[in-house]
Amino acid sequence: MLSIISLSIFGILNLFLGFLKSRQVLLPATLLFLLVALVLNSLDWNDQALYFSDMLRVNNLFVNFSAIVLVTSLFVVGLSRTFGGDDEHTHPAEYYAILLFSIAGALMMIGFENLIMLFVGVEVLSVAMYVLTGTDKRNLRSNEAALKYFLMGSFATGILLFGVAMIYGATGSFKLGGIATYVEVAIRYGSVSPLLYVGLLLLFIGMLFKVSAAPFHFWTPDVYEGAPTIFTAFMSTVVKTAGFAALYKLASVAFGGAYGFWAQTMAIVTVLTLLVGNITAAYQTSFKRMMGYSSISHAGYLLLGVVANVSASPSAILFYSLAYSLATVSAFGVLMVVSEKKLYEGGADERYEAFNGLAKSNPLLAFVMTISMLSLAGIPLTAGFWGKFFIFSAAVQANLTSLLVIAVLMSCVGIYYYFRVIISMYLKPSDENPVIVSNGFKLTLLLTTALTLLLGVFPDLVKNIF
Amino acid sequence: MIPEVVQTIPLQYYIYLATALFVIGIVGVLTRRNAIIIFMSVELMLNAVNLLLIAFSVYRSDPNGQVFVFFIMAVAAAEVAIGLALIVVIYRNVRSLDIGLLNKLKW
Numbered sequence: 281m282l283s284i285i286s287l288s289i290f291g292i293l294n295l296f297l298g299f300l301k302s303r304q305v306l307l308p309a310t311l312l313f314l315l316v317a318l319v320l321n322s323l324d325w326n327d328q329a330l331y332f333s334d335m336l337r338v339n340n341l342f343v344n345f346s347a348i349v350l351v352t353s354l355f356v357v358g359l360s361r362t363f364g365g366d367d368e369h370t371h372p373a374e375y376y377a378i379l380l381f382s383i384a385g386a387l388m389m390i391g392f393e394n395l396i397m398l399f400v401g402v403e404v405l406s407v408a409m410y411v412l413t414g415t416d417k418r419n420l421r422s423n424e425a426a427l428k429y430f431l432m433g434s435f436a437t438g439i440l441l442f443g444v445a446m447i448y449g450a451t452g453s454f455k456l457g458g459i460a461t462y463v464e465v466a467i468r469y470g471s472v473s474p475l476l477y478v479g480l481l482l483l484f485i486g487m488l489f490k491v492s493a494a495p496f497h498f499w500t501p502d503v504y505e506g507a508p509t510i511f512t513a514f515m516s517t518v519v520k521t522a523g524f525a526a527l528y529k530l531a532s533v534a535f536g537g538a539y540g541f542w543a544q545t546m547a548i549v550t551v552l553t554l555l556v557g558n559i560t561a562a563y564q565t566s567f568k569r570m571m572g573y574s575s576i577s578h579a580g581y582l583l584l585g586v587v588a589n590v591s592a593s594p595s596a597i598l599f600y601s602l603a604y605s606l607a608t609v610s611a612f613g614v615l616m617v618v619s620e621k622k623l624y625e626g627g628a629d630e631r632y633e634a635f636n637g638l639a640k641s642n643p644l645l646a647f648v649m650t651i652s653m654l655s656l657a658g659i660p661l662t663a664g665f666w667g668k669f670f671i672f673s674a675a676v677q678a679n680l681t682s683l684l685v686i687a688v689l690m691s692c693v694g695i696y697y698y699f700r701v702i703i704s705m706y707l708k709p710s711d712e713n714p715v716i717v718s719n720g721f722k723l724t725l726l727l728t729t730a731l732t733l734l735l736g737v738f739p740d741l742v743k744n745i746f
Numbered sequence: 747m748i749p750e751v752v753q754t755i756p757l758q759y760y761i762y763l764a765t766a767l768f769v770i771g772i773v774g775v776l777t778r779r780n781a782i783i784i785f786m787s788v789e790l791m792l793n794a795v796n797l798l799l800i801a802f803s804v805y806r807s808d809p810n811g812q813v814f815v816f817f818i819m820a821v822a823a824a825e826v827a828i829g830l831a832l833i834v835v836i837y838r839n840v841r842s843l844d845i846g847l848l849n850k851l852k853w
Contacts, residue, residue: 423839427833444814452802
């Protein structure tokens with residue numbers, strides 16, 4: 281709980297650091313702030329309590345999800361390299377501050393106990409992301425992505441709020457506990473208000489918009505492609521983790537009693553998400569756009585954990601988010617350096633061809649990318665394999681056999697488009713000069729890769745904590 | 747006093763009105779081409795929610811709904827600030843607000 285307060289204060293501090301002439305202090309300061317927040321967050325371990333007039337629940341699930349969000353943000357900030365150096369059109373202090381504020385929003389989404397807190401958290405996170413998507417002000421693609429994200433995001437918020445209002449009308453409470461009690465009693469006596477069903481549906485649609493599940497995914501590839509790569513990395517990891525924490529909490533805590541009502545619908549959404557994400561990703565020519573669709577497909581696997589709704593679900597979702605976040609951050613990190621110097625149609629070259637011959641020009645980056653792609657594809661000895669394994673075993677426990685078959689088939693499709701990158705790195709000729717990376721950047725990439733491999737060999741290291 | 751005045755109209759009618767406003771907002775978002783009008787439609791959706799929350803809150807004599815309305819108004823104000831800023835940036839670059847012109851991102 282202290283982590284939320286401290287992040288908000290650190291964000292403001294960061295704005296003041298922007299007055300300094302030197303921009304070198306911003307990156308270490310932000311890293312320090314995130315580390316402090318991580319330590320404060322771990323102080324909440326085994327602290328079962330409600331804070332802020334019963335608006336926020338701190339428990340171990342909250343601490344775990346927050347830790348994943350904070351660690352991922354640390355890596356993303358480690359890759360940020362003060363956002364374009366000394367270009368006077370960039371405002372790194374503001375970017376770091378907005379990042380910190382949005383992480384505070386993500387933590388609120390993870391820990392909410394009251395729908396008011398959920399709404400505030402979602403909005404703090406989303407509004408910050410709209411700004412960050414549009415930070416490349418002169419670039420039309422960034423502008424377009426920001427406007428699309430903004431219009432779709434606030435549309436989704438409207439739907440989510442209408443759902444909340446309907447649920448309030450039916451249950452008379454915004455508290456998860458109050459809603460759960462109403463749902464249980466009303467279903468036992470067969471007197472469920474139709475408002476509850478409408479509200480539940482709209483609330484879930486709003487949340488599915490935010491985590492980009494099909495058929496509410498159409499904004500995702502555009503926004504991911506148009507946003508500056510560093511913020512795409514942030515968006516596809518932190519926002520997704522927080523969104524799934526919130527969705528899981530809604531589905532299992534507040535509406536666990538109405539499982540029979542939403543399970544069927546969510547199962548259909550899961551299948552659609554898996555199909556759309558994986559099959560469309562296979563047709564992409566741009567690597568960054570492929571990562572957009574790949575994030576949709578990973579939303580599908582995470583949804584599988586939500587639909588299963590068994591006792592193993594939360595730890596499976598946690599592990600999957602961690603594995604996915606680590607791999608995605610390193611993939612986007614490599615993309616950032618590789619695409620920076622090359623031009624294609626007036627913008628950075630983000631096609632698969634940008635990776636041609638990377639194994640020769642920079643073997644380290646090629647190795648990092650390979651591990652990250654293997655992890656995303658779910659190949660053994662990487663964290664991604666265990667992520668899929670835990671999610672699938674949760675689905676087995678819940679007897680979701682047909683869903684499981686589709687998920688396994690779709691992860692085979694995934695291998696195709698992830699391996700395209702590896703093939704162009706190792707088997708295509710290179711005509712480019714060697715790619716040079718700074719030490720801090722290298723360190724971050726090596727850390728994410730090492731963690732991916734470590735969790736691939738010893739998944740129990742974190743699985744026992746979750 | 748005010749609660750009695752609000753309650754002179756049955757709750758159903760508030761739900762119908764709010765739903766109608768909400769649907770008008772959704773249709774506006776889906777059919778209009780001008781970014782500002784889409785934005786106005788989103789605001790209409792949010793205000794439909796406010797109306798609904800207040801009606802429920804009065805009928806249940808529970809202040810929580812009204813508190814939520816304040817949160818929605820505050821957040822909507824922040825969203826307006828960000829949204830208009832984004833629209834200004836785009837207008838400076840494109841000299842138009844037609845979302846049909848935003849087609850750089852396609853496969």
